[in-house]
Amino acid sequence: MFPLILAVPGVDLPAFQPGPLNASTGWQPHRVELPVRIGADHAAGYLLRLEFAAGHGPCPDLEIEIDGVHRGFFHPVVRREDRSETYRHGPIAGDVLLEVPLPAGWLAEGDHLVTITTTVDPAAATGPVEPPAGEQRRHREQFGNHFGSGITWHRLSLDATAPHPTRAAVDLTATPLYLDRDGELHELVELTVSVPAGTPTWPRVARVELAGHHYEFDLRRPGRDFGQVRVRFAVPAFDTATAEVRLDDVPPKVFDLVAARRWTLHLVPHVHLDVGYTDVQGKVLELHSRNLDRALDALDRDPDFAFSVDGSLVVDQYLATRSAQRAERVLAALRSGRLAVNAFHSLFLSGIASLEEVYRAAYLASRLRQQHGVPVTYANLTDVPSYSAAVPSMLRALGIDAFVGIENHHRGGNADSDLQHLASPVLWEGVDGARVLTHFSDTYSQLRFMVGDPQTIVGGAHALPRLLARYDRPDYLPTDLAVIGTHADNEDLADGDAGFAARWNARYAYPRIRVSTMEEYLATVRPLADRLPVWRGDGGSYWEDGVGTGAAVTAEHRRVQSLLPTAEGLAALVRLVDPVYRPNRAALDAAWEGALYGCEHTWTWAHGTAHPHGHQVDDQLDWKRHQVHGAYRGALDEVRRALSQLGELVSTDGPTLLVHNPLGWRRDIEVLVETVRADPVGPDGPLPVEVLAECNGLRTLRVTVPDVPAFGYRALPMDAARTLSPGEEAGTPASDPAAVEPGPAAVDSADGWRPVPSSLVTARWEVTLDPRTGAVRGLRHRATGRDLLDSTQWTLGQVLYVLDGPETVTRGDGGAVSAAGDGIEHSGRPHHHAPYPRSTLLGRRPDQNLPELTVLPATMRPVGLRRTYDGWRLRTVGDAPSLPRIEVDVLLRDTDDRVDVLVDLDKRRVLAKESVYVAFPFAAADPSFRYDRQQGWIDPASDHAPGACHDWFTTGYGVLVQDGVDGPAVAWTSAHAPLFTAGDIVRGHWHERFTPAGGAVFSWVLNNYWPTNTPPEQDGRLRLRYAFTPLPTPDLVAAGRFGREVRAALAVSEVNRLDKFDTAPRPLHRPAGSLLDLGLPEHVQASVAPARAGTGLLVRLQDLSGRASEFSVRHPAGPDAPAAWCHADERVIAPCPADPSGAVPVRLGAWQVASLILYPLDGAEPAPSTAASDRSVDHD
Secondary structure (H helix, E strand, O other), rough: OOOOEEOOOOEEEEOEEEEOOOHHHHHOEEEEEEEEEEEOOOOEEEEEEEEEEEEEOOOEEEEEEEOOEEEEEEEEOOEEEOOOOOOOOOOOOEEEEEEEEEEEHOOOOEEEEEEEEEEOHHHHHOOOOOOOOOOOOOOOHHHHOOOOOOEEEEEEEEEEEOOOOOOOOEEEEEEEEEEOOOOEEEEEEEEEEEEEEOOOOOOOEEEEEEOOOOEEOOOOOOOOOOEEEEEEEEEOOEEEEEEEEEEEEOOOOEEEEOOOOOOEEEEEEEOOOOOOOOOOOOHHHHHHHHHHHHHHHHHHHHHOOOEOOOOOHHHHHHOOOOHHHHHHHHHHHHHHHHHHEEEOOOOOOOOOOOOOHHHOHHHHHHHHHHOOOOOOOOEEEEEEEOOOOOOHHHHHHHOOOEEEEEEEOOOOOOOOOOHHHHHHEEEEOOOOOOEEEEEEEEEOOHHHHOOOOOHHHHHHHHHHHHHHHHHOOOOOOOOEEEEEEEOOOOOOOOOOOHHHHHHHOOOOEOOOEEEHHHHHHHHHHHHHHHHHOEOOOEEOOOOOOHHHHHHHHHHEEEHHHHHHHHHEEEHHHHHHHHHOOOOOHHHHHHHHHHHHHEOOOOOOOOOOOOOOOOOHHHHHHHHHHHHHHHHHHHHHHHHHHHHHHHHHEOOOOOEEEEEEEEOOOEEEEEEEEEEEEEEEEEOEEEEEEEEEEEEEEEEEEEEEEEEEEHHHHEEEEEEEOOOOOOOOOOOOOOHHHHHHHHOOHHHHOOOEEEEEOOOEEOOEEEEEOOOOOOOEEEEOOOOOEHHHHHHHOOOOOOOOOEEEOOOOOOOOOOEEEEEOEEEEEEEEOOOOOOOOOOHHHHHOOOOOOOOOOEEEEEEEEEEEEEEOOOOOEEEEEEEEEOOEEEEEEEEEOOOOOOOOEEEEEOOOOOOOOOEEEEOOOOOOOOEEEEOOOOOOEEEOOEEEOOOOOOOOOOOOOOEEEEEEEOOEEEEEEOOOOOOEEOOOOOOOOOOOOOOOOOOEEEEEEEEEOOOOOOOOOOEEEEEEEEEEEEEEOOHHHHHHHHHHHHHHEEEEEEEEEOOOOOOOOOOOOOOOEEEOOOOOOOOOEEEEEEEEOOOOEEEEEEEOOOOEEEEEOOOOOOOOOOOOOOOOOEEEEEEEEOOOEEEEEEOOOOOOOOEEEEEEOOOOOOOOOOOOOOOOOOOO
C-alpha cells in the first residue's frame, strides 16, 4: 500500500543527519540506508519524497543511490515561506521537500536499498574560487551540532505515480557573489541542469551566451545517471542581460537576468549577556569582563576588529574589577567607536519592566556618556522575541534614536514573525508617534547559524546567497545588511573565528564583509531613515510567561516597582520641605539595580528541567531572588526613613498614624495598622475599622484614611501608644491588667461571619451566591442593571489548577525510595525523572500534539459573609493539587463600585507541567480587550504587529474588557501577577490572530511550561490582590488612574513616643497637606524623584488620555524659578523657567511622557548636554 513510509526519524534512523561541513562529526559525509520492499502490485512509476528541515548551517547536498546501481546528486531548495516552525534558528533555516521521480524499472518487485548521503560539491558553491586550506579546525564541543551543518528528518516516503517526463531541464540565475579580476568586477552566474531518473542520454555539454560572451561547460559526471549538475561561473558585471542556454543540440532556452545587488554585510561580533543561565552569575559577570580584555587584545592585533557589548552592566563590572590603566583602555576604545555599548543595563522583558525601570536601565550608560565621554547612541534587547510598543517612545525620551531587536524565536514566534526581519531596517513608531531607526534581527550568533562553525568559505558561499536572496527585492532599499553575532550566550570571545571576514574578502569582492559594531551598521543606514518603511505595533508577551515560573519572586518584584518610586518621591518631597535632608542615593541606586535584575530575562540554570535537583537550579534562582528581595528591603527602608523624616516635620500631639499619598491626585487610602490599644482618630472621632486578625490582643486593622492630598500626607492621632512598656515584652503586662482587654472593635471576629445566602443585595450590587461553595455566580450593578459576570463555566475569583496530562502525571517529587522496598526515602540514592509529555506547550511545533489538559477547579467551602465598615467581605477556603491552602476574599463596597478579590495560597513543589489561574468571567457578547503598556493601551486584535503573541499578555496597571463597539467596559487590575489570558486559558494553540472566546480574564498566576531557563518547580506563599470596576464607556483615563491606585505602594508609619517625644510645632502644622501642588489636569499622571544633579526635583509627566494637551505646572519655588526639560536619563535639553505667575507651560503629546527638572531659586541649574552622541528630542 502506498505511500510507503521508508523510516521513522528518531526510531529507524537518527533524526539529525550531519553533513560534511559539520565539525562535531568529523567534517565528513554521512549516509543512511533505507530498505524498501516492493510488492506484486508495483506501480508504473514512483516518487521518492524526502521532507526535512535545514535548520543547522549550510544545507548539505544529497547523494541518492538506488541499490548501489543508480546514483543521483541534488542541491536541495530550502523554502522559507513563513516561520511556522519556530525552533529553526537563523535567517536561512527552512524546510525542504525534495521529490525525486523514479522509473518503475528501477524498483521491481522484491527488496531494494535506498541510501541517502549528505555531501557537498565545493565547486558548485564557490565557483572558480579556490577555498583556503586549513579551515576545517577543531569544533566547539560545548555546542554539539547546534552550529553545525545537517538536516533534521521529518518524513521519508515512497509513493506510486504515473510515468514522468525524462527531459533534462535547465535554470540560470545571477548570484550575489562577485569577483575582482584585475580590477574588473565579475558576477558569478549559477547554471543548474536537472536530469530526471531514466533519461536515455545524459547531457554532455551546456553552452551559454550572455552579453556577447560565450561559455561552454562539460556536464558529464561519471557515476551519475540522475540528479543535478551545478556550475557557478564568472561573467563581466552587468545590470541586465539576456542569456541563452543550450544543452547539446536541444533548442536554447532564454533567460532574462537581473544582476544581484552588491551587498555589504556588517558582521557584528557580539557575545550575548545572560545574567546566569549557562553558569552561576558571579562567574558569568567575570566572563564578560574577561571578554573586554580579549577584545582589547583583538584590537591590538587587528585594526579592523570591532565588538558590541550586550549591556552597560558589563562595562560597569569591568570598571569595578580592573586596574585604572586597563579601565581607561576600555573607555578609550569605547570613545573611539571600535567598541560599542548597549544603552541598557541588561536584557529585560519589555512587557515586565515598568516605565521607570526602562528609564533607569539607561542611567548607567548615561553616566558613561557624561563622566567618561563614551558615545552611547543605540539600545538593543537580545534573546527576547517580542517588544512593547512603548519601546520607541521610551528610547526617544532617553535621547536614543536607534534600536536593535535581536530576537530568539524559540517559544516566541508565529508564522508571520519573519515580516519584521525582512522589512528591517525600519522606522519603528511608538505609541506616542516617536520613531527610532530599528533593525530586527532573526536571532544572534547569525554567522554560525548560517555558515556553520568553524566557518568555511564553502559554507559561506552556500549560505550567504540564500540570505541575500530574501532581501534582494524592489521594496528593499539598503545595500547594507547586518549579520548579528559571532558567539553564543556567555561565551569566551576567544572561542571564535576572527579571521573569516578577511579570508572571505580576499576571495570575493561582494558581498563585502565589514566587521562592524551595531552603531557602525546603524550609522550606515541612518541616512536612508526618511525613506525606510514605518513599522508599527506591539509584539505581545512572548517569553514573559517565564515570570510565572517564579511567581513569588515576580510578586515581590511587582511590589518593588511601586515601592521604589514611592521611596524616591517621598525622599525628594521631604527635601523640598527641609533642605537639611537628602535622599540616600547609594541605597536607592542599589535598589534600582536589584529591580532591573527582577525584569532581566534569565531565571536559572539552562539544564534545570533535565536536572531539576542540580545545585545551580536553586543557586541561580536564589541569586535572582536575593536581588529582588534586596531591592524590596532597600526600598522599604528608604520609605520608612523618609516617613520618619516627614513625621519630624509634621506637628503631632502624641502617637500618630502618618499616611503618604504618592500619586498626583487626592484620594482615600486603605491601609493596614497593627495596634494593641488604639484606633486611628479622624476629625470626627475614631475611624471605623475592620479587624482582619487578632493575636494576644494585637490587632491588624483595615482602615480607610480619607482625603489624602496629592503628593501629600494625613496625620491621624492614635489614642494610645502601640509600643509595649518594659516588662511587657513577653505579652504579660507589668501592670494595668485591663490594658489587654479587647477594644470595642475587636468583637467582629469569628462570630462576625454569617452563613452564605443564595443572594445578597448591597448598596451597589445584587449578588448571586452558591451557599455550598461560597462562589459568586452573579454580580448585577444596581445603578445600571448590568450583569458583569458569565458564570456558565467559571465563577468570580475561582482558582484553577491545570495539569498537562492526566491528574496522575508528574515527574515525581525527587525522593529516592530504598531498593529494599521499605518505602524509606533519603538523599543520595540514584533516581530518575521521566520526561514531561511532549506537546505544543513547549513551543509552536506543527509536528507535536496539543496538550491533554486536565483543568481542576479548587475545592472550596465558605467561611462566611461578614459586614464591614464599608461593605461586605465574602471568604472561602479550600485546596487544589499542589495548593494545600487557598483563601479567597471578595470585598464589595458601599460607596464605590470597586470590587476587590484577594487570593492567599500556599504552593507545594511538584515536578509537573502545571499552571494556576484565577478566573474573572466577565460577561461580554462581543468582547474586545485592551491592556496597558508603559505608555498607552494595546488592542491585541488591531495593535499587534505581525508575529505577535496572542495567547497570553502582561499588564502594568490594567486591562479593559468592552462589550460591543459602543458598549460598557470593565477595568481590571492585578497588583502582583502581571500575566493574564483573554477568553480562555493557555492551551498550546499559538494563535496567529487574536479572537477571544469570551470576555473572561484569567490571571495566569504561575506555570512551568518552559523547557529551559526557568525553575522546574516552585513553592511558597502567594498573596495576590485584584480589583475591577464597571465603566459606562472604555474610559482610558479612569482605567489608568484606577490601576495606579490599586497598585500604589502603601506608605504608612506610626509616629510614637520613642520616635518623637517633643510635641512642639513643626513646619507642617496642619494634619493634612500636599507637599507638592503641581496643579495637574486629571488626564496627566506625574511622578517625582530627586534629580541626580544638584538639588532639583525630577518630575515626569505622562498623558493618560491619548490626546495632546497644553497646560501649566506650578513651580514650587514660585515666579521665575529655574526649570529645564531633560531626557528621561536627566540630561538637560533646554531651560524652561517659570513665568511671573510661577507656572511652567507644558505641551504633552498623546501618550507622551516628558521629564522636567524643577530647581530651587538658589539651586545650581546644569547646562544643556552638548555631548556629541546626544540626539535631542523635543519635549512636546
